[in-house]
Amino acid sequence: MIYITIKDIAKKLNISIATVSRAFNDKSDIKTETKNLILKTAKEMGYRSNPMAKKLMQKRSLTIGIVVPEFMNSFFPEVIIGAQEILFEKGYQVLITQSNENYETELKNVKTLEDSMVDGIIISQSSETKNSIYYQNLINSGFPIVFFNRVCNEISSSKILFNDFKWAFFATEHLINQGYRNIYHLKGKESLSLTNDRMKGFVEAHAKHKLTVSKEQIIPTGFGIEDGKRVANEIIDSGKIPDAIFASNDPSAIGAMQVFKKRGFRIPEDVAFVGFTESKMGAIIDPPLSSVLQPAREMGREAAKLLIAQIENLTTFKPQTIVLNGQLNIRESSVLEHH
Amino acid sequence: MIYITIKDIAKKLNISIATVSRAFNDKSDIKTETKNLILKTAKEMGYRSNPMAKKLMQKRSLTIGIVVPEFMNSFFPEVIIGAQEILFEKGYQVLITQSNENYETELKNVKTLEDSMVDGIIISQSSETKNSIYYQNLINSGFPIVFFNRVCNEISSSKILFNDFKWAFFATEHLINQGYRNIYHLKGKESLSLTNDRMKGFVEAHAKHKLTVSKEQIIPTGFGIEDGKRVANEIIDSGKIPDAIFASNDPSAIGAMQVFKKRGFRIPEDVAFVGFTESKMGAIIDPPLSSVLQPAREMGREAAKLLIAQIENLTTFKPQTIVLNGQLNIRESSVLEHH
DNA sequence: TTGTATGCGTTATCAT
DNA sequence: ATGATAACGCATACAA
Numbered sequence: 028m029i030y031i032t033i034k035d036i037a038k039k040l041n042i043s044i045a046t047v048s049r050a051f052n053d054k055s056d057i058k059t060e061t062k063n064l065i066l067k068t069a070k071e072m073g074y075r076s077n078p079m080a081k082k083l084m085q086k087r088s089l090t091i092g093i094v095v096p097e098f099m100n101s102f103f104p105e106v107i108i109g110a111q112e113i114l115f116e117k118g119y120q121v122l123i124t125q126s127n128e129n130y131e132t133e134l135k136n137v138k139t140l141e142d143s144m145v146d147g148i149i150i151s152q153s154s155e156t157k158n159s160i161y162y163q164n165l166i167n168s169g170f171p172i173v174f175f176n177r178v179c180n181e182i183s184s185s186k187i188l189f190n191d192f193k194w195a196f197f198a199t200e201h202l203i204n205q206g207y208r209n210i211y212h213l214k215g216k217e218s219l220s221l222t223n224d225r226m227k228g229f230v231e232a233h234a235k236h237k238l239t240v241s242k243e244q245i246i247p248t249g250f251g252i253e254d255g256k257r258v259a260n261e262i263i264d265s266g267k268i269p270d271a272i273f274a275s276n277d278p279s280a281i282g283a284m285q286v287f288k289k290r291g292f293r294i295p296e297d298v299a300f301v302g303f304t305e306s307k308m309g310a311i312i313d314p315p316l317s318s319v320l321q322p323a324r325e326m327g328r329e330a331a332k333l334l335i336a337q338i339e340n341l342t343t344f345k346p347q348t349i350v351l352n353g354q355l356n357i358r359e360s361s362v363l364e365h366h
Numbered sequence: 367m368i369y370i371t372i373k374d375i376a377k378k379l380n381i382s383i384a385t386v387s388r389a390f391n392d393k394s395d396i397k398t399e400t401k402n403l404i405l406k407t408a409k410e411m412g413y414r415s416n417p418m419a420k421k422l423m424q425k426r427s428l429t430i431g432i433v434v435p436e437f438m439n440s441f442f443p444e445v446i447i448g449a450q451e452i453l454f455e456k457g458y459q460v461l462i463t464q465s466n467e468n469y470e471t472e473l474k475n476v477k478t479l480e481d482s483m484v485d486g487i488i489i490s491q492s493s494e495t496k497n498s499i500y501y502q503n504l505i506n507s508g509f510p511i512v513f514f515n516r517v518c519n520e521i522s523s524s525k526i527l528f529n530d531f532k533w534a535f536f537a538t539e540h541l542i543n544q545g546y547r548n549i550y551h552l553k554g555k556e557s558l559s560l561t562n563d564r565m566k567g568f569v570e571a572h573a574k575h576k577l578t579v580s581k582e583q584i585i586p587t588g589f590g591i592e593d594g595k596r597v598a599n600e601i602i603d604s605g606k607i608p609d610a611i612f613a614s615n616d617p618s619a620i621g622a623m624q625v626f627k628k629r630g631f632r633i634p635e636d637v638a639f640v641g642f643t644e645s646k647m648g649a650i651i652d653p654p655l656s657s658v659l660q661p662a663r664e665m666g667r668e669a670a671k672l673l674i675a676q677i678e679n680l681t682t683f684k685p686q687t688i689v690l691n692g693q694l695n696i697r698e699s700s701v702l703e704h705h
Numbered sequence: 706t707t708g709t710a711t712g713c714g715t716t717a718t719c720a721t
Numbered sequence: 722a723t724g725a726t727a728a729c730g731c732a733t734a735c736a737a
Contacts, residue, residue, distance in 0.1 A: 075480070075481065076481075077422070077483070078481055078482055078483055079418050079421045079422040079427070079483060080422055082418045083416070083418040083419055083422055088418070090482075098437060098443045098446075099440045099443055099444070099646070101438045104437040104438055104443070104464075105438070107437075107464075108464070108466075111464075115478075120461070120478065120482055121461075121462075121463070122459070122460075122461055122462075123460075123461075123462040124460070125446075125447070125450075127447075139459065141414070142414065142415075142417055143417055143429075143459055144416070144417060144418060252650070281650055285650060307438065307647070308646070308647055308650060311591070311620055311624060311647060311651055312650055312651055312652065313651065313652035
């Protein structure tokens with residue numbers, strides 16, 4: 028691959044490289060005709076500016092990094108799409124990495140992005156996150172980071188959040204309103220704060236309706252379909268069958284539901300189900316899964332906006348937290364039909 | 367953010383930058399102790415090399431770009447994971463972009479990646495691809511590109527393929543062996559060659575079993591769940607009901623199956639279904655969808671290997687085509703139980 | 706309005 | 722084994 032440089036253009040036109048450079052950055056004074064001539068010949072010669080050189084000069088990469096824990100479910104891809112909408116528009120490149128729900132990989136990704144001199148990072152932590160020292164140091168050193176969805180509470184940085192407590196509360200209350208009284212909660216990974224928030228919403232909804240929650244109603248599960256399956260089998264084997272299950276996310280709800288179905292339970296007559304973080308899968312299974320819809324794309328857009336604001340006003344910027352609204356999509360998995 | 371440079375280290379140690387540089391690229395001769403000293407102080411000072419400067423010198427970005435049409439389904443994410451496994455291992459960064467099944471966006475992505483001076487591109491074309499002139503020019507100019515899955519036949523470049531004909535043939539034959547005789551094929555987008563290959567497999571399987579295929583058995587559909595739904599409604603409304611449907615991909619099969627189910631058809635007794643490109647969704651719907659499993663991760667790995675080989679032997683490299691094997695996963699959506 | 710010269714942080718090519 | 726210096730491609734302060 029042979030690259031044309033401004034030097035080549037300058038030589039061909041018998042002018043200085045400074046003038047050529049000016050033609051492309053139309054801030055400086057330059058005669059319109061020479062500028063047009065340069066632009067014209069540049070196009071003819073197939074000139075493209077070298078981003079490396081430009082970045083080296085300008086001390087910024089115009090690239091931002093995104094770190095997500097996975098992208099096999101549709102949630103994170105959709106967040107990324109949202110972020111890209113804003114970032115591309117503003118002239119930023121996007122480097123996407125995924126940590127496969129692994130803390131070490133996540134950290135490696137962040138370091139790789141740092142090495143790539145990204146101007147900032149948008150990140151949702153893996154479910155195995157151990158501590159946040161590294162991020163706190165990074166932030167203290169002035170590096171722009173926006174967390175979304177899966178954040179650590181201790182960290183003082185910009186965050187795009189979902190009101191997990193509130194929507195877990197609504198989801199649970201919906202089950203209570205449907206008449207269910209023995210509801211289990213499949214809890215996500217302990218290391219994430221959203222896990223706690225969703226659990227609190229579950230508990231609080233019970234409290235509001237003067238129902239008690241015993242410890243065995245809350246079961247540490249995880250986020251995968253397999254986790255849901257495993258726990259469902261354990262529940263059924265234990266002999267104590269709930270009449271409804273509120274899971275911390277859709278895959279675990281789906282896995283559990285499949286096991287209950289397979290082992291002869293009718294849904295929602297015997298056991299009702301509600302998931303969290305609306306997934307495409309939830310809508311197509313039988314019966315369709317009630318779930319809390321998170322505004323994934325908007326989350327990405329807001330995260331990108333906040334990051335850009337931070338990058339462009341590094342000195343004056345104060346960390347912001349934005350809490351987005353959701354929606355409870357009620358489907359057949361949690362609605363008793365009264366004939 | 368303040369960055370430490372080799373100049374800073376040199377000044378502090380009262381040595382030349384050349385020596386410092388050597389310490390980090392252990393090819394040149396350098397005394398072990400000075401090297402260790404440099405490495406030690408570099409670490410203390412928090413030095414990180416500036417990739418922009420390095421890339422500017424070396425005329426390569428050590429970055430490769432990936433372009434996929436979408437990543438809401440699990441297929442492309444899995445390909446990307448596979449490609450990353452190889453690329454990270456070899457020290458390459460990965461820039462992921464998605465074209466949203468749009469030809470213009472796809473081209474814009476490629477140009478953005480070019481501007482970012484990626485050393486090569488791994489790409490699967492959008493379903494709206496119009497022509498391949500741009501790619502042909504790029505390849506002719508010596509730019510390394512590997513296509514996978516969705517490729518244009520006219521282009522002479524490296525390709526990672528799936529034997530779409532063969533597996534469509536097997537999938538169709540499976541339905542024929544199950545006794546189905548009036549099988550419809552939901553065809554994908556015309557612009558993709560895999561569409562044609564899968565259709566040919568469908569036709570050829572009929573020919574082998576001395577069955578004729580009428581034109582109305584082959585229905586242009588598209589790749590989305592909505593496409594499948596729309597076409598299914600049209601079929602049912604037309605009154606001519608097939609006894610089996612072989613779809614060009616899983617989402618369209620799933621969409622169609624949902625409509626047939628909803629409108630009172632039993633699956634697979636009234637209508638059987640087989641999809642293509644195994645998706646996570648197919649396994650969890652009711653009944654589970656038979657489908658052709660494509661080795662997504664392996665596809666990504668092979669694409670990455672081929673691209674690296676091409677980048678590292680630019681002059682001698684000849685385009686290669688690798689065809690990967692798959693697997694027909696037979697599930698309840700296409701198996702009649704004989705009691 | 707244009708040209709000259711310098712620097713961005715590296716690596717590479719000479720010397721020494 | 723080390724140092725001085727010239728690139729890499731671009732932007733910019735300063736001179737002309």
